[in-house]
Amino acid sequence: MTNLSETRATDAGCDLLDRLLDRDGDAADGLRPTTLPFAPGVRLHLATDAVVLNARLEAEQGHRLTPPFWADVWAGGQGLAQHIIRHPELVAGRRVLDIASGSGIVAITAALAGAASVTANDIEPYALAAIALNSRSSGVSVTLRADDLLDGDGEDAEVVLAGDVFYREPMATRMSGFLARATARGACVLVGDPGRACLPSQRFAVVASYPLPMSGAGQDAQVSRTYVLQPRP
Numbered sequence: 001m002t003n004l005s006e007t008r009a010t011d012a013g014c015d016l017l018d019r020l021l022d023r024d025g026d027a028a029d030g031l032r033p034t035t036l037p038f039a040p041g042v043r044l045h046l047a048t049d050a051v052v053l054n055a056r057l058e059a060e061q062g063h064r065l066t067p068p069f070w071a072d073v074w075a076g077g078q079g080l081a082q083h084i085i086r087h088p089e090l091v092a093g094r095r096v097l098d099i100a101s102g103s104g105i106v107a108i109t110a111a112l113a114g115a116a117s118v119t120a121n122d123i124e125p126y127a128l129a130a131i132a133l134n135s136r137s138s139g140v141s142v143t144l145r146a147d148d149l150l151d152g153d154g155e156d157a158e159v160v161l162a163g164d165v166f167y168r169e170p171m172a173t174r175m176s177g178f179l180a181r182a183t184a185r186g187a188c189v190l191v192g193d194p195g196r197a198c199l200p201s202q203r204f205a206v207v208a209s210y211p212l213p214m215s216g217a218g219q220d221a222q223v224s225r226t227y228v229l230q231p232r233p
Contacts, residue, residue, distance in 0.1 A: 017129050020053070021045065029056040031071060033137065036105075038213045039081050041112050043137040044103050045130065047071035057126070070102045070127035073214055076164025077102065079226035080192030081109040082210045088113035090159065090188065097121065097157035099149060099165065099178070104131035104142065106163045106192070111140035119157065121145040150174040153181035163192040172198035183231045194226040204229035 029052045031045040047053040092114035098107035101120035111118045135142040160182045166172045208228040
């Protein structure tokens with residue numbers, strides 16, 4: 001059952017992004033509803049052009065903003081979502097935490113795969129709004145958390161999912177420590193990554209690889225394959 005606080009969070013998120021929705025399909029600075037060819041049931045609202053969308057948001061806010069990573073489907077998230085779809089037993093009936101959730105693609109996929117509960121964490125307000133909107137559009141309930149969790153160990157999550165989280169420092173170093181602590185307390189940790197420069201690859205083992213069925217973020221234009229990783233013992 002969805003509690004009142006979750007309902008309010010979802011409503012607030014949908015309201016925040018409602019003005020950005022491109023209902024006519026011709027706005028370069030808006031969001032378009034998108035179904036994913038590799039993820040049945042997942043419906044996201046993605047940027048028509050993330051650069052133009054970011055310019056619009058910065059003009060409205062009057063200051064520089066974090067780029068709208070939440071408005072694209074990044075390579076690591078695509079791979080992790082495909083892995084969950086092929087192996088729903090990894091999350092079914094378990095408490096799941098999706099860290100640095102972005103658009104919410106991984107969290108939503110886990111919810112559709114039968115997770116007992118899914119928490120999507122991101123510190124970016126627009127990302128939380130996007131997750132709220134996208135989870136509602138996909139017909140699933142996802143709990144939102146806005147606090148910075150990277151100094152912890154994932155608390156009681158039985159599965160910790162991290163899609164494309166090693167794209168820059170100092171986040172990569174903090175994320176590496178967080179995932180190590182989550183692993184040490186017994187959580188199943190899965191990472192999606194196409195081979196980012198900041199990935200500490202020596203700490204992870206590849207468990208699967210997947211082609212990219214969507215072009216996704218502009219930075220991934222030359223990326224054709226992505227990987228699912230687990231921390232080495």
